[in-house]
Amino acid sequence: MAPTRTSKPDKAAIICQALRRAIIEQALKPGTKLPEDALGERFGASRTIARHALGQLAAEGLVELRRNRIAVVATPSxxxxxxxxxxxxxxxxxxxxxxxxxxxxxxxxxxxxxxxxxxxxxxxxxxxxxxxxxxxxxxxxxxxxxxxxxxxxxxxxxxxxxxxxxxxxxxxxxxxxxxxxxxxxxxxxxxxxxxxxxxxxxxxxxxxxxLVAPAKPRGRDIMDILAPYAEPAPVAPAGQPRVRAIMR
Amino acid sequence: MAPTRTSKPDKAAIICQALRRAIIEQALKPGTKLPEDALGERFGASRTIARHALGQLAAEGLVELRRNRIAVVATPSxxxxxxxxxxxxxxxxxxxxxxxxxxxxxxxxxxxxxxxxxxxxxxxxxxxxxxxxxxxxxxxxxxxxxxxxxxxxxxxxxxxxxxxxxxxxxxxxxxxxxxxxxxxxxxxxxxxxxxxxxxxxxxxxxxxxxLVAPAKPRGRDIMDILAPYAEPAPVAPAGQPRVRAIMR
DNA sequence: CATGCTCAAACTGCATGCAATCGGAATGCC
DNA sequence: GGCATTCCGATTGCATGCAGTTTGAGCATG
Known part of the structure; x- marks a missing residue:
């Protein structure tokens, strides 16, 4: 009757846990690519599982998933x-x-x-x-x-x-x-x-x-830096870059 | 250059959306079983996709995923x-x-x-x-x-x-x-x-x-009712049923 | 009739395979 | 040389197949 301690913690969950930890310890920096193959191989699992894990992490906002593109560690604005x-x-x-x-x-x-x-x-x-x-x-x-x-x-x-x-x-x-x-x-x-x-x-x-400097995007991604300038006509006094409307 | 309007909204996302809506309209009541096969078939997709969708919904807390068990619409305590x-x-x-x-x-x-x-x-x-x-x-x-x-x-x-x-x-x-x-x-x-x-x-x-009645679990599931009594030895004065520690 | 056992169907966990798409380098053109 | 084009490897989107687990219906037993 003892519910078999730690029955089988789900391979995807293990990958999630590992990635989460790697991300918060900055071993994986924002923007780092996370190909499904590589993850799967590294953790001895198939792409299917890696993919599932990435989905979970994306739901937590730790990675960004773009269709037909390699997933990357999220880079918050x-x-x-x-x-x-x-x-x-x-x-x-x-x-x-x-x-x-x-x-x-x-x-x-x-x-x-x-x-x-x-x-x-x-x-x-x-x-x-x-x-x-x-x-x-x-x-x-x-x-x-x-x-x-x-x-x-x-x-x-x-x-x-x-x-x-x-x-x-x-x-x-x-x-x-x-x-x-x-x-x-x-x-x-x-x-x-x-x-x-x-x-x-x-x-x-x-x-x-x-968050000392509002406009100090660590020079990592040119797109971020250019974002405020990409607006057709910034009518308002360049206050804040006007974030994307919806997430999913 | 025009970014191909609504390029292809991801089959899994469609299933998510549909299920979400069905759940909030109570077409799917708490506890309803959600077998991967059935979902996949219903939406013209494979189990893989249905599975992915269920994973997302689980991350949102709308469905409960138990290992090796059919997923069910969540029943909050x-x-x-x-x-x-x-x-x-x-x-x-x-x-x-x-x-x-x-x-x-x-x-x-x-x-x-x-x-x-x-x-x-x-x-x-x-x-x-x-x-x-x-x-x-x-x-x-x-x-x-x-x-x-x-x-x-x-x-x-x-x-x-x-x-x-x-x-x-x-x-x-x-x-x-x-x-x-x-x-x-x-x-x-x-x-x-x-x-x-x-x-x-x-x-x-x-x-x-x-939430009028604290102890009115809609008579749906005997396990819910018995939960508070299942503790080995309720030392503390039966205040609150001591919820599960973690979700995933 | 109630209780326990057995086993097949149902279902999930996961890997693999194939088609579609993307990114970038080599190529051709001016 | 600068710039558009083509094409191939890399990578994702998705379906299918197989193995392991759970469910619960039917059967046996007390």
Missing amino acids: WQEARDTFDIRMELERLVVRQLAGQLDAGQIARLRAHVDAEEGARGGPDTVSIRLATEFHILLAEMTESPILIRYVSEISYRCCLILATFSRPHSSDCAVSEHRALIDALEAGRVDEVMNLMHHHLEAVADRA | WQEARDTFDIRMELERLVVRQLAGQLDAGQIARLRAHVDAEEGARGGPDTVSIRLATEFHILLAEMTESPILIRYVSEISYRCCLILATFSRPHSSDCAVSEHRALIDALEAGRVDEVMNLMHHHLEAVADRA
Whole structure:
């Protein structure tokens, strides 16, 4: 009757997990091509599976799928980046609102342990710090035990990693370990308003550190740079590049 | 050079669209089985494509995919339903915050026209009213031109349709056309705080109309009813049924 | 009649094959 | 030399085939 632990975790899911991780650790940078063949071969699976995995990742906004074209790691626009952080703020405020004063000692301990790990990674490569910081937020979300919240926060957190990879320069994010500690303290004390404010300002700080320059697209893709100039007649005072209307 | 209008909208996408629509119109009720073969045959495609479509829908939370089992239309739990509406409130507050006072006459007109359509559907079947009401919210989201907001609001709105299908009894939702009108007025006038409040209370009202009875799982599935009793030893005072940890 | 067992049909998981499309280099033309 | 054209390899879109798993109908048994 014991439900055969880890029955068979779905090959596509494994590929997803691996790619997700590679993307948030910036081993795969925005714009990197992801051919189905190559993925399939690398993971000992067929194209069919790789394709399925890419579909999932595309649904999460981590890769871009263009018909008859090689899939690529997504390259969020600056405007999308701002919007993403806005949404993330609201979602994570929801998380801490639900969690404040509700966590038991074990959970608090787990959070503190995780932040200790972040502290320990201060010297190491940036990408590890970013991954750990992201995992802290996901860990928080998981403690709500709300599948939808977990899913959305995870998704948007991963996307924020991608945004950091796209826009922030190499050593701009010193990861705010102390801010995470303050969050835990406020959560433990059950100060709802305070913890919501802390979260808000924490994420705002992260966003500000990352999205310093509105018009600094890391010189990666000429199309991005030219996008604002591609409009027939920019009537409005070149404020924001007017994003694409719909996604799918 | 003209980019060949509607080049070829991807068979899988067509199936997705069709299923999505069928689900929100409650032609496909929660729990309905969705065999790959049947879908493929129905849409003149192979299982591979149907499978891909189901994967996308699963990523949106509209269908549940269990390994080696027939996919089914998702049946949200009551707790998930509450959480979903909580998230939706925050997202849509974000929408109207961005939109208040920013809409041009044409957009306002389009909104009013849509609400007129809702009004006209008052006599018709419930499912049409629900679909139109949902499309109103999605229309609002689209006016932000923020791909991420659009995606999230659409997704969560569809899920709310599913929730309505699962929990609300046949004629509980009289769709609040007047509330939609009030929203438009406040948007036009640019009263940010007012429109955010209106949206908040509007969605709260929808949720309350739908989620009246916490323990009324529509007698559909015995497993749902028994879920809270299945725990080995419910130490905590049977508060909430402790939802599954993760989704995929 | 209720309960457990067996087995075939149904269905999914995955790989492979073929046609269509794309990208880019070689080619031809001015 | 600059520029359009053609063509071939690379790559995707999709269908089909086979193996493994689940379902549940029928049969046997207490």
